[in-house]
Amino acid sequence: MSNARLSHLRQLEAESIHIFREVVSEFENPVMLYSIGKDSSVLLHLARKAFYPSPIPFPMLHVDTTWKFKEMIEFREKIVKEYGLNLLVHINPDGVERGVGPFTHGSALHTDVMKTEGLKQALDHYKFDAAFGGARRDEEASRAKERIFSFRTDTHRWDPKAQRPELWNTYNARVHPGESIRAFPLSNWTELDIWQYIYLEQIPIVPLYFAAKRPVVERDGMMIMVDDDRMPLEEGETPEMKSVRFRTLGCYPLTGAIESTASDLPEIIQEMLVARTSERQGRLIDKDQSGSMERKKQEGYF
Amino acid sequence: MNQPLDTTNSEINDYLKSQEQKGMLRFITCGSVDDGKSTLIGRLLWDSKMLFEDQLATLASESKRVGTQGGKLDYALLLDGLQAEREQGITIDVAYRFFATDKRKFIVADTPGHEQYTRNMVTGASTADLAVILIDARKGILTQTMRHSFLVSLLGIKNVILAVNKMDLVDYDSNVFNKIVEEYNEFATDLAFENVTPIPLSALAGDNIIAHSENMRWYLGPTLLSHLEDVQVDEDLEDKPFRFPVQWVNRPNLDFRGFSGTISSGSIRVGDGIVEPASGKSSTVKDIVTFDGSLDVAYAGQAITITLNDEIDISRGDTLCALQDRSVTADQFEAKLVWMSNEELLPGRNYILKIGTNSSTARVSALKHKINVNTLEHTAAKTLSLNEIGVCNFALDKAISFDAYCDNRKTGSFILIDRFSNETVGAGVIDFALRRSENIHWQSVDINRKARAEQKGQQPAVLWFTGLSGSGKSTIANQVEKKLHAMGKHTYLLDGDNVRHGLNKDLGFTDADRVENIRRVGETARLMTDAGLITLVSFISPFRSERQMARNLMDDGEFFEVFVDTPLEICEQRDIKGLYAKARAGEIKNFTGIDSDYEVPQNAEIIIEGGKISVEAAADIIIAALTEKGII
Known part of the structure; x- marks a missing residue:
């Protein structure tokens, strides 16, 4: 229900804060999934607002696949220090032992082992009963139908056909031991809302979102940044320095750059306004087939 | 990030400034598959540039594979997000869609029109300020039109757009439109709408969606989009009495004790008197605390933290109210209940009742009758099954404070949760408190x-x-x-x-x-x-x-x-x-x-x-x- 006095961003902000407070009030042991991207930056900012003057009353969890951009990890360390966050980093030890990576095992297996499996391991290990995520309903078709309090079984599965009805802003927070919810405070935000809010609130984000000269190679129609020497170059591939930026951030071998000169927030937003492709286009993970995100989510992917 | 601004940059800066004033409207679309609902939403998304080329490419290939439009773009596939829905060609759940114009951001709850999905429509309507009820101009008002209108009114939506679609198929005839409007108005007098705006349109041809149609010069009202941009909703929300359900007690240290929550209605100023009606304890507001600094005054919809001048015992589930206009406190009330579970309602069984931030144990003490959503007839009932609506008396294990739903959609609504499965099994809107409970006092006896x-x-x-x-x-x-x-x-x-x-x-x-x-x-x-x-x-x-x-x-x-x-x-x-x-x-x-x-x-x-x-x-x-x- 809307209020004419509050702008759309202030209404979205208030709704997110409400969700944060509900989860913290109703669950024993919540955690926030911190993926270092722009949505996580906004989520973190809202969490600080929700509980002020108290500190954020839950830890952050980063499921590290060991293939994130170097600048992401640097940014993470800086933010943790600046805000005094309690950050837990989990890397799937089985995956490391088997040497799983996107180049050797393919994107699907890499994501499954290092992200989905890693996440489940961490949730089980710390016995979290609620996990905040930065997913938005405008990102993908199956997300458009996901609840704000999204129930997960004791094996972390999502059953899209048996979701609890969600009315008004009254959330059903009841779970049995071992079961959990994923909570999505940014459900009703769009990509444009996120950028406008980052601009309005001057929220720090990873510099990779801004255009700069970076070494990239073109592969399968995507521009991949050569972030370290683990990337095997194929015949005829030579990294070229191009002015590029990223619309989303993930594992560097799976994240496509776009050519751009947008080096500040207004320019990024201006580019967005004329963009004709969605942000997920730069993600290999969604491309396998339609319905692939729904399947991954059922298995426990965020 | 600190480059000097060029001309384009100052344009974009102006744009960003104007965005800070942009409002928001949540609405629901009601109609069946054949009414052209998906086409309408698809068009609104496309015209407001919320559809991207890669999404369009996916849509084109999906339309060929499982589409129902003979290989042409099937907008329904955009909205039907779950694989099962795409394969079966049905919509089984509520989906939320977003688009924006320069004036407003819109959140659209898209819900299926089939009878068995009352549950989904009620869910979508619960957060909507306005409903777009679609009618096929060739068919006129159908049973389902009445059903949709009743549910919209039940959920307290005051603003309705009667979208008479497919005007192109009736030769843009004003008589067809006028007859439908007349018939609808007659039917809708029984419903609690404040504002019904009929618009003749064609979603497929684009008539009266964004621009006025050349084909219907006889129509002088607003286009669909301009009405969505300008319609005023919830104007009186700030004038209603102050209600503040406490979510969380904010206690960073011994010197600070604040109450965090979102204002449901009204406004609050530093110095205002407040009361917690269940205990009758009162105090005055010392400070309105936010991350961005203290406020002198805060309004409905804002998420804030309040500190008080007196140490009174307040916890999650309590509602702070205006001193001179507090909510009702009672342990019994009458409500309309929508049943949402495959397992039927059992009067007498205890369920968890969650109203705002307050949870209590409650049972249906009397099921007075159920309401047929197609005919609005009342029939006697012993239970409610999935998608049925009943008028019930509720008895709670403790007195709680609430308002009638017609006065306040936030503090007058509740969900029912099964205590064993933890499923959300029902949703209710409160009609009024039953005071019988207050009039029968416990007789105290000397021999205990x-x-x-x-x-x-x-x-x-x-x-x-x-x-x-x-x-x-x-x-x-x-x-x-x-x-x-x-x-x-x-x-x-x-x-x-x-x-x-x-x-x-x-x-x-x-x-x-x-x-x-x-x-x-x-x-x-x-x-x-x-x-x-x-x-x-x-x-x-x-x-x-x-x-x-x-x-x-x-x-x-x-x-x-x-x-x-x-x-x-x-x-x-x-x-x-x-x-x-x-x-x-x-x-x-x-x-x-x-x-x-x-x-x-x-x-x-x-x-x-x-x-x-x-x-x-x-x-x-x-x-x-x-x-x-x-x-x-």
Whole structure:
């Protein structure tokens, strides 16, 4: 229900804060999934607002696949220090032992082992009963139908056909031991809302979102940044320095750059306004087939 | 990030400034597959540039693969996000879509129109400020139009757009449009709408969506989009009395105690008086705290933290109200209930009722009637099944504060949660408080339960025997009572069959009647423990939920659940009353263990393995347990 006095961003902000407070009030042991991207930056900012003057009353969890951009990890360390966050980093030890990576095992297996499996391991290990995520309903078709309090079984599965009805802003927070919810405070935000809010609130984000000269190679129609020497170059591939930026951030071998000169927030937003492709286009993970995100989510992917 | 601004940059900066003033509107679209609802939403998304090329490419290939438009773009596929829906060509759940213009951001709840999905429409409507009700100009007002309109009105939406679609197929004839509008207005007088705006349009051809149609010069009203941009909703929200459900007590250190929450209605200023109606405690606002600094005044919709000038005991679930205009406090109310579970509503059963941030235990004390969503007729009912709507009286285990839904959609709405499955099984809107409860005061008596029990030289207790028919409950209970009697203890045995001859002879064996059966027996057992007796109850009592209800009526340590765990095969073999044979033959319906469930106890104090030990041995186990607990 809307209020004419509050702008759309202030209404979205208030709704997110409400969700944060509900989860913290109703669950024993919540955690926030911190993926270092722009949505996580906004989520973190809202969490600080929700509980002020108290500190954020839950830890952050980063499921590290060991293939994130170097600048992401640097940014993470800086933010943790600046805000005094309690950050837990989990890397799937089985995956490391088997040497799983996107180049050797393919994107699907890499994501499954290092992200989905890693996440489940961490949730089980710390016995979290609620996990905040930065997913938005405008990102993908199956997300458009996901609840704000999204129930997960004791094996972390999502059953899209048996979701609890969600009315008004009254959330059903009841779970049995071992079961959990994923909570999505940014459900009703769009990509444009996120950028406008980052601009309005001057929220720090990873510099990779801004255009700069970076070494990239073109592969399968995507521009991949050569972030370290683990990337095997194929015949005829030579990294070229191009002015590029990223619309989303993930594992560097799976994240496509776009050519751009947008080096500040207004320019990024201006580019967005004329963009004709969605942000997920730069993600290999969604491309396998339609319905692939729904399947991954059922298995426990965020 | 600190580059000098060029001209384009200052343009974009102006744009960003204007975005900070942009409002938001949440609306719901109602209509069936054939009304062109998906086409309408698809068009709004496309025209406001919320569809991207890669999404369009996916849509094109999906349309060819599973589309229903003969290979042409099938917008429904955009909206049907789940694989099952795309494959079956149906929409099975609520989806939320977003688009924006320069004036407003829009959140669209897209819900299917089929009758069996009342649940989804109610869900989508609960957060909407406005409803777009689609009508196919060729077909006019249908049963489903009335159904959609009733549900929209039930959920308190005051603004409706009557979108008469497919005008291109009736030659843009104003007579067709006018007739539909007239008919609709007549029907809608019974519904609580404040503003119905009819718009003739064609989603497919684009008439009157964004620009005025050349084909309908006779229409002088707003286009769909301009109305969505300009319509005023919830204008009086700030003028309503202040309501602030406390979510979280904010206590970073000993010097700060704040109450965090979102203002449901009204506004609050530093210095204003507030009251918590359940306790009657009041104070004044000391500070309105936010991350961005303290505020002098805050309005409905804002998430804030309030500190008070007095130390009063306030916690999550309480509602801070305006001192001069507080919400109602009561433990009974009448509400309209939408049932959302495959398992039917059982009047008398306890559910968790969550209203705002407050959770309590509640039961339907009377189901007055159900409402047929197609005809709006009232019919008598004993239960509600999935997608049915009933008018019910609710009784809660404690007094809570609330408003009527027509006065306040936030503080007058609730959800019902099943205590065992944790599913959300119902959603309700409150009509009014029932004050009967306040007029019947507890009569205080001088001789209390302690005095009565002491005179008898015993502790009162309830032995609740549960198990299948033929498990041996009554035989064992009878033996226990004989032993207690021999020890000089005062007892009474309530037997299922015997009680059904008298107190409960009006009840049958449906699930709803079984719940009421147990409720009455539970209350009777409580009176007997009050009288100081050791009460033995021998009832099949198949549902966990009702056994818990009986347990909750007694003091801690007074209730002993005795599970007579005799396997079904043995009970059926015994078949002392010949009932299993009749049930198997289909002569008795709803027979526990055959075609009605028995929910096995999970925390019984005493378990008797009925098939394995003798009645005497079973009685000894129970006597030993009572001795150990100091009852005898």
